[in-house]
Amino acid sequence: MSAILEVNGLTRYFGGLAAVKDVTFAVPEGSIFGLIGPNGAGKTTLFSMVAGALQPSGGTVRFRGRDVTGIRPYEAVASGIVRTHQIVRPFKSMTVLENVMVATYFGRHGATNPRVARERAMEVLAFVGIEHVAGQQAAVLPIGQQKLLELARALAAKPDLLLCDEIAGGLTDAETQNVLGLLRKIRERGTTILYIEHDMRAVMSVCDRIVVLNYGQKLAEGTPAEIQRNPAVIEAYLGTSAAEAG
Numbered sequence: 586m587s588a589i590l591e592v593n594g595l596t597r598y599f600g601g602l603a604a605v606k607d608v609t610f611a612v613p614e615g616s617i618f619g620l621i622g623p624n625g626a627g628k629t630t631l632f633s634m635v636a637g638a639l640q641p642s643g644g645t646v647r648f649r650g651r652d653v654t655g656i657r658p659y660e661a662v663a664s665g666i667v668r669t670h671q672i673v674r675p676f677k678s679m680t681v682l683e684n685v686m687v688a689t690y691f692g693r694h695g696a697t698n699p700r701v702a703r704e705r706a707m708e709v710l711a712f713v714g715i716e717h718v719a720g721q722q723a724a725v726l727p728i729g730q731q732k733l734l735e736l737a738r739a740l741a742a743k744p745d746l747l748l749c750d751e752i753a754g755g756l757t758d759a760e761t762q763n764v765l766g767l768l769r770k771i772r773e774r775g776t777t778i779l780y781i782e783h784d785m786r787a788v789m790s791v792c793d794r795i796v797v798l799n800y801g802q803k804l805a806e807g808t809p810a811e812i813q814r815n816p817a818v819i820e821a822y823l824g825t826s827a828a829e830a831g
């Protein structure tokens with residue numbers, strides 16, 4: 586299977602701190618690819634560089650073989666790279682439907698008029714299962730539905746590569762299972778997913794392959810089974826929880 590995304594030697598400094606340092610991996614097209622690591626490991630920084638929100642200090646990002654290092658966020662979306670945010674940020678005074686309609690105008694094959702935008706937005710809301718709250722104000726949704734709205738907004742831009750940042754954070758077990766089912770369906774429809782998640786059970790159950798970051802560097806890469814028995818990964822996580830407990 587060919588790689589849709591290749592990051593090579595990707596590096597980002599904040600002052601003297603290397604938040605991401607010399608990270609290299611390739612994401613196979615059509616996979617769910619996990620990005621995990623203890624707090625502060627550099628996951629969101631790496632995501633932001635792929636999404637064009639943050640300039641790398643070094644290294645390259647290639648998407649479908651094309652060098653997209655340092656592109657602007659709108660260029661990333663236009664080329665098919667779309668992210669969700671860990672902290673969801675809907676337009677709060679707009680309805681759920683309006684929030685998704687806005688997103689349909691962006692991305693490849695963007696909507697060209699309100700009728701198309703509305704139709705497409707309703708389709709996406711039905712896909713994630715919140716079409717029944719389409720007319721509600723986004724601000725009043727409970728967290729579970731806010732996360733689904735965040736996912737719907739990203740999908741409305743028709744990504745080829747969906748960057749999914751802790752979509753299961755703060756959800757109940759049942760809500761998490763629902764979201765994981767949606768990620769699998771999204772993969773079935775041909776969209777590749779790069780997935781940051783703290784919930785280990787979620788990551789292990791849904792990912793085809795996983796990269797582990799620690800202190801900004803790649804610590805390990807492999808299948809969920811390989812990662813679960815990797816001594817360096819176990820130590821990084823136990824070390825973190827021991828430090829937190831202390």
Ligand SMILES: Nc1ncnc2c1ncn2[C@@H]1O[C@H](COP(=O)(O)OP(=O)(O)OP(=O)(O)O)[C@@H](O)[C@H]1O
Pocket residue numbers: 599602604622623624625626627628629630631
């Ligand atoms: N804008 C910034 N300015 C300065 N330092 C930053 C900035 N963004 C991130 N950092 C630092 O870079 C490191 C990596 O942070 P990052 O948010 O990428 O980690 P993470 O793995 O996503 O963490 P978490 O799991 O807690 O979300 C941390 O030490 C963080 O404090």
